Amino acid sequence: MRSINRGLRSFRRHPLRNLVVVLLLFVCLTFSLSMLAVKLAADSQVEEVKQSVGNYAEIRVSSDYQMAVFEEELSQEESERAAQARTMSDEEMLEQMTRFLVPEDLADLFSQQSEIVTYDKVLETRISLDDIENTQMETMVSMRERGPQGEAPTALSSSSFTFEGNTDGSSVSDFMLGNKVLVEGSFYAYQDYLDANPVVLMEKTLAEENELEVGDTVTAKISGESGRDADVELTIVGIYESVEAEQQAEGSNTETFNPMGDTFYAPLSVVQELNSTPGYVELGSYYFDSVDSTGALQQAFDAEIADGDTYELATDYSDYEAIADPLLKVGKTSMIGLAGALGACALIILLAMAIIIGGRTRELGVLKAIGATDRQVIAQYAVEVVCICLVAIVLATGVTALISQSVGDWLLSGNQAAETTDTGEEGMVAGGPSQFMGGPMGGGSNLYKEGGRFSVASSEDQSASLDVVYQGSMLLYGILILLGISLLGMVVPLIWITRLRPARVLSME
Amino acid sequence: MHDLLEVKDISKTFKAKAGDVTAVDNVNLSARKGEVTVIVGPSGSGKTTLLYLIGSLEEPDEGGIEVFGEDICLSGADLIQFRRKRVGFVFQFFNLITALTALENVTLPMDLADGSSRGQHERAVELLARMGIDGRLQKAKANKMSGGEKQRVAIARALANDPDIILADEPTGNLDTATGKVVVDILVELARRDGKCVIIVTHDESILEAADWAYHMQDGRLEGIDIKEGSSP
Ligand SMILES: Nc1ncnc2c1ncn2[C@@H]1O[C@H](COP(=O)(O)OP(=O)(O)O)[C@@H](O)[C@H]1O
Ligand SMILES: [Mg+2]
Numbered sequence: 001m002r003s004i005n006r007g008l009r010s011f012r013r014h015p016l017r018n019l020v021v022v023l024l025l026f027v028c029l030t031f032s033l034s035m036l037a038v039k040l041a042a043d044s045q046v047e048e049v050k051q052s053v054g055n056y057a058e059i060r061v062s063s064d065y066q067m068a069v070f071e072e073e074l075s076q077e078e079s080e081r082a083a084q085a086r087t088m089s090d091e092e093m094l095e096q097m098t099r100f101l102v103p104e105d106l107a108d109l110f111s112q113q114s115e116i117v118t119y120d121k122v123l124e125t126r127i128s129l130d131d132i133e134n135t136q137m138e139t140m141v142s143m144r145e146r147g148p149q150g151e152a153p154t155a156l157s158s159s160s161f162t163f164e165g166n167t168d169g170s171s172v173s174d175f176m177l178g179n180k181v182l183v184e185g186s187f188y189a190y191q192d193y194l195d196a197n198p199v200v201l202m203e204k205t206l207a208e209e210n211e212l213e214v215g216d217t218v219t220a221k222i223s224g225e226s227g228r229d230a231d232v233e234l235t236i237v238g239i240y241e242s243v244e245a246e247q248q249a250e251g252s253n254t255e256t257f258n259p260m261g262d263t264f265y266a267p268l269s270v271v272q273e274l275n276s277t278p279g280y281v282e283l284g285s286y287y288f289d290s291v292d293s294t295g296a297l298q299q300a301f302d303a304e305i306a307d308g309d310t311y312e313l314a315t316d317y318s319d320y321e322a323i324a325d326p327l328l329k330v331g332k333t334s335m336i337g338l339a340g341a342l343g344a345c346a347l348i349i350l351l352a353m354a355i356i357i358g359g360r361t362r363e364l365g366v367l368k369a370i371g372a373t374d375r376q377v378i379a380q381y382a383v384e385v386v387c388i389c390l391v392a393i394v395l396a397t398g399v400t401a402l403i404s405q406s407v408g409d410w411l412l413s414g415n416q417a418a419e420t421t422d423t424g425e426e427g428m429v430a431g432g433p434s435q436f437m438g439g440p441m442g443g444g445s446n447l448y449k450e451g452g453r454f455s456v457a458s459s460e461d462q463s464a465s466l467d468v469v470y471q472g473s474m475l476l477y478g479i480l481i482l483l484g485i486s487l488l489g490m491v492v493p494l495i496w497i498t499r500l501r502p503a504r505v506l507s508m509e
Numbered sequence: 510m511h512d513l514l515e516v517k518d519i520s521k522t523f524k525a526k527a528g529d530v531t532a533v534d535n536v537n538l539s540a541r542k543g544e545v546t547v548i549v550g551p552s553g554s555g556k557t558t559l560l561y562l563i564g565s566l567e568e569p570d571e572g573g574i575e576v577f578g579e580d581i582c583l584s585g586a587d588l589i590q591f592r593r594k595r596v597g598f599v600f601q602f603f604n605l606i607t608a609l610t611a612l613e614n615v616t617l618p619m620d621l622a623d624g625s626s627r628g629q630h631e632r633a634v635e636l637l638a639r640m641g642i643d644g645r646l647q648k649a650k651a652n653k654m655s656g657g658e659k660q661r662v663a664i665a666r667a668l669a670n671d672p673d674i675i676l677a678d679e680p681t682g683n684l685d686t687a688t689g690k691v692v693v694d695i696l697v698e699l700a701r702r703d704g705k706c707v708i709i710v711t712h713d714e715s716i717l718e719a720a721d722w723a724y725h726m727q728d729g730r731l732e733g734i735d736i737k738e739g740s741s742p
Contacts, residue, residue: 002624013608366604369566370618370666371593503566506604507557507678 003376007383018388021352025392030399032341033478035334037404042331046324050291054320059107060283061100062312098280107284110305115293121281123165123271128221132210162263165271167193169201172265185214185238188267196269201238203261220274291320326415333411346485353493356384365505374498389482397478511577512542514706519572521558532558534729540708545700545719548710550726556710557678564596564676593622597667601679603659607652611642611662614651618669636665657688664695675699677709693719
């Protein structure tokens, strides 16, 4: 206790010296803590991003396989194929229809992987609805004709509609992304998929044009190539509206632009029936726990599901990289900064030690000559150092709380600026495969998890923010840092104190 | 024999690059409680070294020191307690802690030895008053004081834990003659009235007047001087 008191008194006795040391320490410590805060924030945010961006995969027929099939078909004579088609049995017919589809049970099997959090199965096809007119599409078609290359796309027939089926209406990607919203009625549910209830979601304008409301029915024609014709009555359970049409039109993906609203959404089992491909899906889509699991899932897929090279597991973590890269760089930069600042702290502490002890050799000798033990002397000086450090810590933690967010933003903006300039081309390349993905994700390059925090819709928004959450633990880190450093800084003076022979200094003038 | 401080055949050699220096060479000395022992000798003759040997600040190469029947050169000797309770040093350059007040300087040895307690402050005030350091001067920083004041504070500090032995190294070396005389008188009084064993080393031969026992030191060797003739009572 007495040594502590002496240390405290000694601390109070040298205000100017202490001020200088405290200020120096404070600056370095503030820098260290800011860097640490930014580093921690960047790390935790990267972890968060891993769980919300790029943690998406799709199982589909591989492009290699598709190419192989196309080439084979091209080599066959037209007449040969026609003859083949006439003689096909029902099973052969199904095989022909489903050659670019994925067996549903295969999609189900893969969903058992422990890393997978949610999954869905999707089938998209075009179906004829005899009793509905798509007047807007005609307008659209005539508008296109006005263009220089005015040529009506023949595929856009006014009685043919896109049907998209999945297991649950509310998890259709367009609705999840907010590109479309349900304005009337309700979504079809998972149970509707299980029971194959003939229900659909219909676009609002299209419904109005045709004077249809929730509860009305539309008749779909199944005109399979086998020649079996059948009518299916579909009940409208919900009406949706496209939003962000402007934004979508601006974006690179005009494919998702659907002002005509020719898309119907229905339970997967219903669309399978309409398409005459029961048990097959276009793709299985999976959200898994973290980007980190990508490799493991790919391995599992190759080992258990792949079946030669017919199917592939498509993943896309370019978005993750785009978002996480600046954060990772910030993390790295702040680590370097932290190391530098800690070094500076150590130097200052050593300097402080030199000032505190070095200037008082005689005092040290006197203390020893009048019977102070090494422990008493060390304790006294340690208290002085601790006091200085404590003042610096309190100041530094306070100021760090104020500035660390700005430091983080500043580091992040620096790294993002670098990012946009040097990856412009990469972005284009990255757009390639994800466009190929098509399917439920609307051809967009962004794959998001439901409720994901990084639900950015366009590439402009594709930036990370850094929340430097300032926690009380910073104070603890500050104390630990200084404690560590001052212990280190104490080693030299400690040796010096124990070695000093009072006789050497007492007769000095 | 318990009032006798005996230095027996003590030697101390410093190893230096330029060659070894035998600062204290086979020295025998005895000093008694209640008496002033003065050692005179030129600069570099080994006086300070001898004094530090007695005060346990240096370790002898050979020989022993018995302080009132207790050998302090034995390996088991508690040197910390010896420095705290048995000896008090007075130096040429005072060696006060300059950032502390006079009062704090005097309290320090008590604080180191026994921890803070009420009695210490009173004792420090009393000791300083006895040395003629009164009132406001007691609260003055040591570095603001005159040489004579500093040396009197230093003596008060040496007395703090009421030691038997006072070791003074050139106590007047940094003082003018009049002030030096005051300091020597105080030291003499400590022997006569308080029964301390006072040892003064100095190159100032005039201090011999205060001595009960005197020695001359030259090149590390000690020789007794007969001073009793005529002057002793
Ligand atoms: N620590 C030391 N290292 C080397 N030589 C020393 C040391 N202390 C004293 N000496 C030498 O020992 C001799 C005696 O020194 P000292 O006891 O200080 O003499 P005095 O006090 O009589 O002037 C001198 O020659 C001095 O240089
Ligand atoms: Mg000397």
